[in-house]
Amino acid sequence: MQSLLITPKDGAELELLSALLARLNIATTIIEEDDKEDIGLGILLQEANRNEQVSRESIFKALGRS
Numbered sequence: 001m002q003s004l005l006i007t008p009k010d011g012a013e014l015e016l017l018s019a020l021l022a023r024l025n026i027a028t029t030i031i032e033e034d035d036k037e038d039i040g041l042g043i044l045l046q047e048a049n050r051n052e053q054v055s056r057e058s059i060f061k062a063l064g065r066s
Contacts, residue, residue, distance in 0.1 A: 005036075014030075018030075
C-alpha cells in the first residue's frame with residue numbers, strides 16, 4: 001500500500017494532525033529529519049546506474065585531485 005508523508009509547519013500542527021489521525025484510527029509514525037535524508041539517499045542509490053563503469057582518474061578529477 002502507498003504511504004503519505006506530511007510535514008507540519010510547527011509543533012502545534014504536528015499535535016493536531018497526530019490527534020486527528022489517532023481519532024480516525026489511522027496508524028502513524030513520526031520520523032526525524034535525519035531519517036528523511038536517509039530515505040532520500042536510499043532512493044537515489046536505488047535509481048543509480050550500476051552498469052556504467054567509471055575510471056579512477058575521472059573520479060579523482062571530479063573531486064579536484066590529480
